[in-house]
Amino acid sequence: xxxxxxxxxxxxxxxxxxxxxxxxxxxxxxIAALNPxxxxxxxxxxxxxLAQARAADARLAQGKGAALTGIPLAQKDIFCxxxxxxxxxxxxxxxxxxxxxxxxISQFNNAGAVNLGKTNMDEFAMGSSNETSYFGAVKxxxxxxxxxxxxxxxxxxxxxxxxxxxxxxxxxxxxxRQPAALCGISGLxxxxxxxxxxxxxxxxxxLDQAGPMARSAExxxxxxxxxxxxxxxxxxxxxxxxxxxxxxxxxxxxxxxIGLPREFFAAGLSGDVGAAVEAAIAEYKKLGATVVDISLPxxxxxxxxxxxxxxxxxxxxxxxxxxxxxGYRAPEYSDLTDMYEKxxxxxxxxxxxxxxxxxxxxxxxxxxxxxxLQAQKIRxxxxxxxxxxxxxxxxxxxxxxxxxxxxxxxxxxxxxxxxLSDIYTIAVNLAGLPGMSIPCGFGANGMPVGLQIIGNYFDxxxxxxxxHQYQLATDWHSRAPQGI
Amino acid sequence: xxxxxxxxxxxxxxxxxxMTEQEMHSAHAQLQNIFDLIAEMQAVDTRGIEPMxxxxxxxxxxxxxxxxxxxxxxxxxxxxxxxxxxxxLVPQVIE
Numbered sequence: 001x002x003x004x005x006x007x008x009x010x011x012x013x014x015x016x017x018x019x020x021x022x023x024x025x026x027x028x029x030x031i032a033a034l035n036p037x038x039x040x041x042x043x044x045x046x047x048x049x050l051a052q053a054r055a056a057d058a059r060l061a062q063g064k065g066a067a068l069t070g071i072p073l074a075q076k077d078i079f080c081x082x083x084x085x086x087x088x089x090x091x092x093x094x095x096x097x098x099x100x101x102x103x104x105i106s107q108f109n110n111a112g113a114v115n116l117g118k119t120n121m122d123e124f125a126m127g128s129s130n131e132t133s134y135f136g137a138v139k140x141x142x143x144x145x146x147x148x149x150x151x152x153x154x155x156x157x158x159x160x161x162x163x164x165x166x167x168x169x170x171x172x173x174x175x176x177r178q179p180a181a182l183c184g185i186s187g188l189x190x191x192x193x194x195x196x197x198x199x200x201x202x203x204x205x206x207l208d209q210a211g212p213m214a215r216s217a218e219x220x221x222x223x224x225x226x227x228x229x230x231x232x233x234x235x236x237x238x239x240x241x242x243x244x245x246x247x248x249x250x251x252x253x254x255x256x257x258i259g260l261p262r263e264f265f266a267a268g269l270s271g272d273v274g275a276a277v278e279a280a281i282a283e284y285k286k287l288g289a290t291v292v293d294i295s296l297p298x299x300x301x302x303x304x305x306x307x308x309x310x311x312x313x314x315x316x317x318x319x320x321x322x323x324x325x326x327g328y329r330a331p332e333y334s335d336l337t338d339m340y341e342k343x344x345x346x347x348x349x350x351x352x353x354x355x356x357x358x359x360x361x362x363x364x365x366x367x368x369x370x371x372x373l374q375a376q377k378i379r380x381x382x383x384x385x386x387x388x389x390x391x392x393x394x395x396x397x398x399x400x401x402x403x404x405x406x407x408x409x410x411x412x413x414x415x416x417x418x419x420l421s422d423i424y425t426i427a428v429n430l431a432g433l434p435g436m437s438i439p440c441g442f443g444a445n446g447m448p449v450g451l452q453i454i455g456n457y458f459d460x461x462x463x464x465x466x467x468h469q470y471q472l473a474t475d476w477h478s479r480a481p482q483g484i
Numbered sequence: 485x486x487x488x489x490x491x492x493x494x495x496x497x498x499x500x501x502x503m504t505e506q507e508m509h510s511a512h513a514q515l516q517n518i519f520d521l522i523a524e525m526q527a528v529d530t531r532g533i534e535p536m537x538x539x540x541x542x543x544x545x546x547x548x549x550x551x552x553x554x555x556x557x558x559x560x561x562x563x564x565x566x567x568x569x570x571x572x573l574v575p576q577v578i579e
Contacts, residue, residue, distance in 0.1 A: 099559045192539035206538050235544060304525045307518060315499060322500070324572055329565035336575045341502035353501055357511065358518060360499040361491070374525055376535035381528075383536060416517050432539020 001026060002162040003478070006071060006219045009165060013060055013070045020060070020070030023165075024053040024114050027072045031116065031163050037144060040158040042077050042135045043085045044117040052114040059112055067222055069112030074164035076155050077118035078125060079210075080199040081105045084115070088201045089123040089133040089151075092321050092328045092347035102199025103231045104168060104210050111226045116164050120154030123349045124318065125175055125203045127151050128421045129411065132351040137408055140183060141481040142447055146405040149179030155213050156183035161484055166214035166223055170200060172207045173306055174400075174425025177437040180213055181400035181450020184439045186467065186477060187213040188220045191457050192432035193238035195224075196231030204313035205236075207306075207429040216477050217438060217467035221246035224460060240458070248465040254288035256466065259393030261296045264424055270403045276441030276449035277399045280470070284397075287469055292393045296385040301378050302427040303419055308362050308375035309430075314352075315359025321347060354415060383431040390456045395466055399424055400450035404443035424452060434460050438467045439476040448476075487516050 001009075001018070012018050028046050035041050049072070056070035080086050080098035082105075087093045101109065108115070122132040130138040130153030138153045140146040141161040148157040152169030156179035159167050169176040171189035180187030188211045195210045202208060212223030224245045231237045258281065265274060281291060323329035323343030330342035348356070362371035389396060401421060411417045428435040433454055440451035451470075455463040471477045492512045496503045503511065557570065566573040 095563075097563055099556065099563065193542075232545070232547065236538070236540070236542060238540065238542075301525060301528065304522045307522055308525070319500075323565055324574055325560070326563045327565075333575065336577050337500070338502075339575055340500040344500050345502035348501070353499075354511065354514060354518070356499045356501065357492070357495050357515060361495045361515075364495070364498065370526070371522070373535055374528070374530060376537055377530035377533040378525060378528055380533055380536035381530070383539075413514075414517065415514055416521050419518075419521070430539075 002030070003480070005216060006068065006165060006214070006222050009071050010067060014065055016060070020053040020056040020114060021050060023070065024049055024072045024116070027116055027164060034161055034163060038139050038141060038157050038161055038163070039136050040120055040138055040154045040161065040163055041074070041117040042087055042089070042120050042154065045084060048083065049114055049116050056112045056114060066111045068108065068226055070114065071165050072114040072116045073108060074116050074119050074155060074158050074167035075105065076152055076168050076170060077121055078170050078201045079105050079168065080201070081115060081118070084118060086118065086201070087135065088125070089121040089135060090348065090352070091134045094134065094328065096326055100199060103196035103233065104200065104227055107226050107229070119152070119158050119167060122151035122153065123352050124201070124314070125151040125170060125172055126314070126351050126355055128174070128178055128418050129406070130154065131408065132349055134349060140405050140447070141484060142184065143405070145407050146447060147182065147408055149182035149401070149405065151175040152213060153179045156180055156185055156187070159183070159185045159213050159215060160481060162480065166212060166219050168210060168227070169213045170208060170210045171429065172203050172310060173429050174422040176211050176213060177400050177425050177435055177450065177452060178422060180437040182405040182448065184448030184476070184479060185213060185215055186217055186220055186436065186438045187211065188224065188436040188460065188463070189428070189434060190224065190228065190460055191434045193236050194458070194460070195227045196229070196234040196237045198231055198233040202317040204310040205317060206313060207310060209429070217464050217471055218246070218249060220436070221249060221464045243461060245461050245464055248461045249468045251465050252288060253284065253466065253469050256284070256289040256395070257393040258284060258289050258291045259294040259389050259396040260291055261294050261299065261389070261396060261398055263296050263299050264398030268402050268423065269399060270443070272443040273399050273401070273403060273449050276443065277451055280440035280451045281397060283470060283473060287473060294389045294392060294396065296389060296427065298378065298381045298385050299427045302382055302430055303423060305375045305378045305382065305430060306426045307358065307419060308371050309379065311355040311359035312363050312372055313359070315356045315363065318352070318356055323347070351415065379430045382427050386431045386433060395459070395463060396454040398452050400437040400452040404445060404447035404449060428454055433457060434463060436463055436467060438470065439479070441476055487512065487519055
């Protein structure tokens with residue numbers, strides 16, 4: 001049952017072969033057994049989960065089930081869910097009980113899904129290893145000495161360890177794709193604006209996008225069908241017709257043109273990751289695709305540009321945490337300014353403070369043009385590279401991450417080393433394009449390798465088709481960590 | 485560019501982050517590394533390039549000026565650090 005697809009689970013539930021309560025208990029038992037080691041979940045609330053499961057069973061009994069009715073999912077702890085503690089991985093929100101539902105949460109509630117719990121993450125989604133969480137690092141289910149990636153590391157570990165049927169993540173610079181790659185699962189970051197950000201705690205508003213993480217592309221399509229759609233409460237939510245993202249899954253790949261950016265296969269790419277990605281490309285050729293050599297010359301600038309723009313937006317977004325209306329307040333202070341300064345100093349962790357400081361600096365008087373404006377101009381050059389590339393190809397492929405999962409503590413105290421692990425994912429966020437990662441083999445150390453698939457704007461259905469056809473021909477996506 | 489410890493102090497104050505001398509010292513070294521990484525941008529010729537502030541070229545939507553939120557004062561205040569008689573409490577700012 002823990003290896004069943006969402007479609008299979010849905011059929012079993014509709015046929016009354018299993019109830020949602022039974023399925024939810026199965027996962028809660030697995031979480032109780034495995035989470036103490038993995039630390040994939042920050043908050044569980046079996047009372048709410050089981051109440052939702054009972055409601056789903058009642059709905060199914062009336063024959064009113066929808067695509068996800070009764071299916072137990074996990075939610076990244078960045079989404080406000082009414083009545084649930086919502087921490088964003090931070091001490092700042094350690095005791096914050098969300099008073100309302102994020103749009104994504106309401107969509108899943110309306111679809112009848114069960115919420116199993118809130119998954120661990122890097123603090124305020126700032127990190128690539130899940131080590132910045134106030135609630136402790138998450139272990140990679142494939143090797144407990146390794147990181148799961150970040151920032152959606154708890155979700156990736158929970159999906160890989162079968163501690164939920166599927167789950168959500170968010171991606172600002174690679175936070176869905178990189179952990180999906182490092183934990184051997186599938187993850188999709190949609191085109192910016194496809195999924196509402198309402199109730200999703202903001203990091204960098206012009207880059208943040210929520211998406212599904214699951215064990216197959218087919219599952220991702222069903223989840224995206226529920227998550228996507230216009231929401232007037234998010235001013236950047238796009239008014240578009242509702243799509244069925246599963247509509248093209250069965251299409252053959254004959255004639256598909258795959259662009260391979262030279263820059264993604266250059267120095268810095270680990271040999272074993274490169275080999276697995278090349279093997280995946282060879283498989284695509286067998287499926288009828290052709291490859292095109294392309295160039296994204298400005299993509300090398302994506303890390304510097306990102307580390308100006310994302311911290312600038314974060315420093316503004318995180319100014320709301322002042323210890324007055326919600327969140328952490330320092331126990332002792334002398335006056336109002338001292339209360340702000342101590343509450344923020346004690347409530348935020350080191351990486352969050354670093355990014356707030358970078359952002360404050362680049363936005364400050366005298367530096368705005370040299371940093372912020374220059375970064376925004378280069379952002380346009382990076383986006384234009386993709387526009388030109390898509391004249392010659394239908395999708396772009398390459399590695400998701402330059403290496404497989406590194407060990408906990410390995411990147412040490414130098415934040416720059418950590419930042420470089422997002423070299424292949426960040427440009428996609430800057431351009432606002434959809435990107436995904438699917439498992440395509442294992443590295444020299446036996447850890448999973450992810451293949452990144454980047455689509456043109458609003459091309460999610462085609463990307464899912466491209467991923468699904470590969471998953472019909474290979475079985476990397478159905479491998480499970482030992483002992484799972 | 486090189487960042488001085490005074491710059492770090494000034495930024496910490498602007499960002500309302502209390503810092504000890506030791507934290508200031510380690511933040512200085514790490515921020516310097518990050519700014520060295522960012523410096524790569526400076527050499528790029530961006531004359532005539534329009535800044536890109538957003539992934540989609542959007543204009544702000546307008547809506548009717550009608551009430552869309554229900555009053556949830558009690559619920560919202562139940563998660564505040566300190567409230568009294570429906571008011572948020574902060575240290576005294578006016579003598």
